Amino acid sequence: MRAVAEAVVPGFNGLPAAEAEVPVAEPLARFLSRLPTRTVSLVRWALRIFEWVTFPWRFSRLSVESRSAYLEKMERSGLSAYRDLVLLAKLLTMVGYGRDPRVTAKVGSEARCGVREGTPPPEVGPLGDLTPRGDGEQCDVAVVGSGAGGAVAAAVLAEAGLDVLVLESGPYLNHADYPTDPLIGLPMMYRDGGMTVASGRPAIPVPVGRTVGGTTVINSGTCFHAPEEVLREWRDSDGVGWATEIDPDYAAAEEMLAVTPVDPERMGRNGQLCMEGAAALGASGGPISRNAGDCVQCSSCPLGCRLDAKRASHVSYLPRAVAAGARVRAGVQALRVLSEGGRVTGLACRAGLPTDAAEELARDGRPARGRPWEVRARAVVSAGGAFGTPELLMRSGISHPALGRNLHIHPAAWIGARYPEEVRGWEGIMQSYYVDQWQPQGILLEATFTPLSFGAQWLPGIGEAFSDRVANFDQIGSIGVHLHDRSSGRVRSAADGSLRLSYRLSADEARTLQFGIARAAEIHFAAGATEVYPNVGACTVIERGKLAEFEAMDLTAGDLRLEAFHPMSSARMGADPATTVTDPSGAARGAEGLYVADASLFPSSVGVNPMMTVIACASRVASGLAASLAETGRASASPTRALA
Numbered sequence: 001m002r003a004v005a006e007a008v009v010p011g012f013n014g015l016p017a018a019e020a021e022v023p024v025a026e027p028l029a030r031f032l033s034r035l036p037t038r039t040v041s042l043v044r045w046a047l048r049i050f051e052w053v054t055f056p057w058r059f060s061r062l063s064v065e066s067r068s069a070y071l072e073k074m075e076r077s078g079l080s081a082y083r084d085l086v087l088l089a090k091l092l093t094m095v096g097y098g099r100d101p102r103v104t105a106k107v108g109s110e111a112r113c114g115v116r117e118g119t120p121p122p123e124v125g126p127l128g129d130l131t132p133r134g135d136g137e138q139c140d141v142a143v144v145g146s147g148a149g150g151a152v153a154a155a156v157l158a159e160a161g162l163d164v165l166v167l168e169s170g171p172y173l174n175h176a177d178y179p180t181d182p183l184i185g186l187p188m189m190y191r192d193g194g195m196t197v198a199s200g201r202p203a204i205p206v207p208v209g210r211t212v213g214g215t216t217v218i219n220s221g222t223c224f225h226a227p228e229e230v231l232r233e234w235r236d237s238d239g240v241g242w243a244t245e246i247d248p249d250y251a252a253a254e255e256m257l258a259v260t261p262v263d264p265e266r267m268g269r270n271g272q273l274c275m276e277g278a279a280a281l282g283a284s285g286g287p288i289s290r291n292a293g294d295c296v297q298c299s300s301c302p303l304g305c306r307l308d309a310k311r312a313s314h315v316s317y318l319p320r321a322v323a324a325g326a327r328v329r330a331g332v333q334a335l336r337v338l339s340e341g342g343r344v345t346g347l348a349c350r351a352g353l354p355t356d357a358a359e360e361l362a363r364d365g366r367p368a369r370g371r372p373w374e375v376r377a378r379a380v381v382s383a384g385g386a387f388g389t390p391e392l393l394m395r396s397g398i399s400h401p402a403l404g405r406n407l408h409i410h411p412a413a414w415i416g417a418r419y420p421e422e423v424r425g426w427e428g429i430m431q432s433y434y435v436d437q438w439q440p441q442g443i444l445l446e447a448t449f450t451p452l453s454f455g456a457q458w459l460p461g462i463g464e465a466f467s468d469r470v471a472n473f474d475q476i477g478s479i480g481v482h483l484h485d486r487s488s489g490r491v492r493s494a495a496d497g498s499l500r501l502s503y504r505l506s507a508d509e510a511r512t513l514q515f516g517i518a519r520a521a522e523i524h525f526a527a528g529a530t531e532v533y534p535n536v537g538a539c540t541v542i543e544r545g546k547l548a549e550f551e552a553m554d555l556t557a558g559d560l561r562l563e564a565f566h567p568m569s570s571a572r573m574g575a576d577p578a579t580t581v582t583d584p585s586g587a588a589r590g591a592e593g594l595y596v597a598d599a600s601l602f603p604s605s606v607g608v609n610p611m612m613t614v615i616a617c618a619s620r621v622a623s624g625l626a627a628s629l630a631e632t633g634r635a636s637a638s639p640t641r642a643l644a
């Protein structure tokens with residue numbers, strides 16, 4: 001790693017040199033020691049390839065200049081695997097390097113949250129005792145996962161008078177203890193330390209949250225309704241009759257989460273440039289609505305909102321569920337759904353995993369042991385997200401052919417550009433302006449500015465060229481290009497219990513992404529950018545006047561460098577028992593009393609940021625379950641008690 005980091009950022013244009021001045025390998029080694037064994041093995045394996053890629057010479061024995069030149073060649077190579085490796089090298093280097101105060105001081109970047117003056121501090125209800133009791137507990141409904149879907153389901157069920165127990169495998173963190181250092185925050189708040197990757201050409205990182213509040217704690221707070229045509233398709237083709245009737249669910253969620261459009265005055269220069277570029281082209285769009293009411297500045301959403309301006313689940317629906325009597329347990333992983341005679345009776349779990357930041361830090365990468373813990377419940381709601389739900393259902397012996405398949409992720413490209421003016425994207429709101437002009441073609445653009453540690457790896461070049469762009473990060477603007485994907489992937493569980501993801505981007509949709517990248521570039525140029533970074537192997541920089549040449553390229557999926565944040569549809573609902581894992585009420589086929597209420601339910605890719613639609617669907621599923629439990633007289637007022 002040392003040899004790679006030195007080559008990526010050798011020190012240029014006032015930026016300190018990696019390793020000689022800013023240690024990267026050593027803090028990264030500590031970071032990696034906190035990740036699951038399989039993730040660490042994959043990273044080690046990749047780094048070993050670097051050592052021998054220059055055979056018969058060893059990479060680490062070459063001069064820094066030769067190493068930089070070699071990596072640069074790999075970045076431009078026609079081989080997708082080479083480009084994946086270089087991206088990994090830059091990602092690891094920058095997450096270690098970009099956090100150092102000497103680097104942030106040189107760049108001038110600062111993660112500083114801000115809310116509108118005079119905004120009162122948010123009132124956040126308590127979550128109660130999060131420690132799992134004894135050998136297990138009993139309840140009417142056990143909800144697995146506390147993210148967008150699980151939290152709202154818990155609130156709806158508890159408010160219907162049911163005794164609800166929410167289980168979350170991650171720890172509880174709040175505004176007082178979100179780590180500012182990504183090397184500490186990533187393993188604490190993300191599954192696999194944020195290194196969850198779908199294999200394929202290209203390999204696509206798909207990070208998800210793992211903390212009380214789920215991915216909502218680390219997401220960007222953008223709120224969209226699903227496009228009408230998608231909801232109509234879910235109703236007409238997938239048989240989800242209520243799909244076009246969820247406006248009241250959206251409205252209730254918007255009120256609960258204080259959803260408001262970003263004020264253009266305060267969105268920051270990154271959003272304003274996107275807005276100006278789109279206006280110059282006559283492309284339709286608008287300020288993004290977010291669940292962070294009065295937030296006016298910063299870009300530290302990926303490590304939690306220190307002001308609780310963002311109404312993530314742990315400061316919104318979970319306290320509401322607890323106020324209605326629900327119990328939340330952190331550090332409890334549901335392993336298997338238990339059943340008797342085809343009817344769900346509860347969950348076999350592992351409890352005693354770290355429940356808070358201090359315990360997670362104290363673990364320091366050592367495997368958390370945990371203890372067997374059992375839940376007795378009349379119904380189980382699986383809301384572990386598009387990876388956690390298929391995992392749990394597979395481990396529970398549910399073998400529907402659609403389970404884990406049809407995974408959609410909204411593959412996304414980060415399209416940065418250099419401006420002749422200061423952008424200082426960290427001074428605005430990280431996701432602020434959308435352009436929907438090309439939605440009919442499957443492309444949604446969003447001005448998104450990611451902090452240095454998370455965003456800089458997308459800048460092209462190695463060595464001096466890369467360092468120059470990092471040093472001028474204050475002049476970088478960026479737009480995310482999101483694909484409304486028909487391409488799909490798969491979630492599998494390996495024999496050792498680890499998650500396996502794959503995704504195959506079709507040739508047609510690779511071309512659609514190329515079209516979307518060109519539109520983002522067009523907006524950047526219209527707003528004054530001097531060069532655009534399309535993240536394409538054969539073309540790392542588009543210069544002004546050269547867009548037509550980029551568009552004429554015949555790109556394949558493997559040419560693109562992508563990431564994704566919206567996994568969904570891996571346990572899809574619908575009327576056809578042969579092709580859907582749950583019926584339209586969210587009830588899993590083949591296990592009476594088991595429901596799904598998260599992003600995995602979506603019959604198909606939703607095409608916009610999914611959180612609000614997850615909330616709306618989960619609230620529908622939970623209301624239906626509450627009604628059916630009431631109807632069958634199954635609701636009980638049984639007091640909380642630990643199992644013997």
Ligand SMILES: Cc1cc2nc3c(=O)[nH]c(=O)nc-3n(C[C@H](O)[C@H](O)[C@H](O)COP(=O)(O)OP(=O)(O)OC[C@H]3O[C@@H](n4cnc5c(N)ncnc54)[C@H](O)[C@@H]3O)c2cc1C
Pocket residue numbers: 144145146147148149150167168169170207208209210211212213214215216218219220221222223224302332333334335383384385386388389392431565566567597598599600608609610611612614
């Ligand atoms: C960086 C990032 C930015 C994003 N930005 C936005 C945005 O701005 N707007 C938007 O709409 N969407 C955004 N998303 C996506 C959005 O947050 C998710 O779609 C949404 O949170 C999914 O909700 P969910 O309930 O399906 O799962 P999650 O919110 O992921 O919650 C699942 C929870 O279940 C837990 N869990 C899983 N398995 C188990 C188990 N077996 N036992 C116990 N617990 C378990 C997990 O630890 C996790 O906490 C973003 C995602 C990322 C990664």
Ligand code: SF4
Pocket residue numbers: 112113114115221292295296297298299300301304305306307308309310428429430
């Ligand atoms: S919502 Fe995000 S951008 Fe706004 S104050 Fe919180 S962390 Fe910062």
